[in-house]
Amino acid sequence: xxxxxxxxxxxxxxxxxxxxxxxxxxxxxxxxxxxxxxxxxxxxxxxxxxxxxxxxxxxxxxxxxxxxxxxxxxxxxxxxxxxxxxxxxxxxxxxxxxxxxxxxxxxxxxxxxxxxxxxxxxxxxxxxxxxxxxxxxxxxxxxxxxxxxxxxxxxxxxxxxxxxxxxxxxxxxxxxxxxxxxxxxxxxxxxxxxxxxxxxxxxxxxxxxxxxxxxxxxxxxxxxxxxxxxxxxxxxxxxxxxxxxxxxxxxxxxxxxxxxxxxxxxxxxxxxxxxxxxxxxxxxxxxxxxxxxxxxxxxxxxxxxxxxxxxxxxxxxxxxxxxxxxxxxxxxxxxxxxxxxxxxxxxxxxxxxxxxxxxxxxxxxxxxxxxxxxxxxxxxxxxxxxxxx
Numbered sequence: 024x025x026x027x028x029x030x031x032x033x034x035x036x037x038x039x040x041x042x043x044x045x046x047x048x049x050x051x052x053x054x055x056x057x058x059x060x061x062x063x064x065x066x067x068x069x070x071x072x073x074x075x076x077x078x079x080x081x082x083x084x085x086x087x088x089x090x091x092x093x094x095x096x097x098x099x100x101x102x103x104x105x106x107x108x109x110x111x112x113x114x115x116x117x118x119x120x121x122x123x124x125x126x127x128x129x130x131x132x133x134x135x136x137x138x139x140x141x142x143x144x145x146x147x148x149x150x151x152x153x154x155x156x157x158x159x160x161x162x163x164x165x166x167x168x169x170x171x172x173x174x175x176x177x178x179x180x181x182x183x184x185x186x187x188x189x190x191x192x193x194x195x196x197x198x199x200x201x202x203x204x205x206x207x208x209x210x211x212x213x214x215x216x217x218x219x220x221x222x223x224x225x226x227x228x229x230x231x232x233x234x235x236x237x238x239x240x241x242x243x244x245x246x247x248x249x250x251x252x253x254x255x256x257x258x259x260x261x262x263x264x265x266x267x268x269x270x271x272x273x274x275x276x277x278x279x280x281x282x283x284x285x286x287x288x289x290x291x292x293x294x295x296x297x298x299x300x301x302x303x304x305x306x307x308x309x310x311x312x313x314x315x316x317x318x319x320x321x322x323x324x325x326x327x328x329x330x331x332x333x334x335x336x337x338x339x340x341x342x343x344x345x346x347x348x349x350x351x352x353x354x355x356x357x358x359x360x361x362x363x364x365x366x367x368x369x370x371x372x373x374x375x376x377x378x379x380x381x382x383x384x385x386x387x388x389x390x391x392x393x394x395x396x397x398x399x400x401x402x403x404x405x406x407x408x409x410x411x412x
Contacts, residue, residue, distance in 0.1 A: 031173035038376030075131035080123030089381035113137035182350035194378035210347030214255030353380035363403035
């Protein structure tokens with residue numbers, strides 16, 4: 024006999040756990056979470072260097088790649104302050120580390136514990152590979168070990184990022200089988216490999232510098248970290264969200280004009296550039312300008328120095344899914360109701376978290392999206408399940 028549930032949640036990550044927690048607090052019962060990992064929240068556990076960057080002090084639709092009205096509608100319903108209040112009630116008080124980014128003070132286990140604290144009326148079915156879903160009078164979920172029926176189904180399976188802790192595209196495959204249009208998952212928030220012309224960057228492995236990166240319609244600020252594979256660091260990771268192909272431009276002097284930096288015409292170029300010495304040396308070599316007093320520069324050489332404010336490069340690719348913190352792509356938002364997260368194609372089918380075609384920049388934005396979309400969905404499900412508070 025196939026066991027039936029009022030609600031089955033596919034996944035046991037950030038959005039799934041927030042959904043289950045929210046509904047459990049309100050007395051909702053007969054809920055099951057299915058996940059192929061042996062423990063819930065494994066992606067949370069490894070995020071932010073094990074400290075989990077849960078949210079950001081300032082969050083808006085401008086921090087996301089996705090349909091802006093859809094994103095704004097969801098984010099308005101559950102703000103960073105509401106999330107921080109929720110965590111505080113569970114004894115978790117994240118602290119701002121830098122640039123408005125909130126991290127756990129001890130470890131990401133604090134967030135996992137807070138989310139699981141109120142999940143007393145839901146069951147977990149772990150180490151089960153989800154095979155497919157069939158829609159009939161309800162939803163029949165087939166795993167590698169059993170079959171389950173669900174009146175309501177929420178797909179919260181995340182993306183393909185971090186396959187080493189269970190990241191997969193199962194959510195997209197299920198959505199397609201149910202008739203939804205999807206965008207393929209592409210690794211983002213990830214470092215870039217470089218073309219032959221920029222192989223000099225590999226010689227700087229371990230060095231970082233504050234930059235801005237212009238990806239055409241967006242300018243991202245932060246540290247650029249030179250790596251043996253290419254370039255990484257917060258600025259690159261956020262820029263990778265928006266880059267598709269072609270050139271980007273790196274400003275190695277984002278806080279000053281070239282004229283202000285080289286204001287002392289008698290001094291050497293290198294002594295006035297507030298950059299790591301090895302970076303200065305290789306940058307000047309790459310743009311073919313000899314280190315010399317500013318007053319000795321020809322007009323042509325001075326013009327070449329302007330490349331320090333807009334150094335052009337075309338990434339060769341990226342470091343891949345195992346290094347990516349998220350994926351671009353997902354179920355198209357035109358087929359999801361932003362007020363409920365319900366599918367517009369099938370009643371009682373919902374999509375939340377990273378499986379939706381909404382992806383945030385580096386800095387806690389993706390966790391905020393996961394939690395906000397889960398709460399919006401929970402409020403809709405709470406009404407439909409007709410549970411008395």
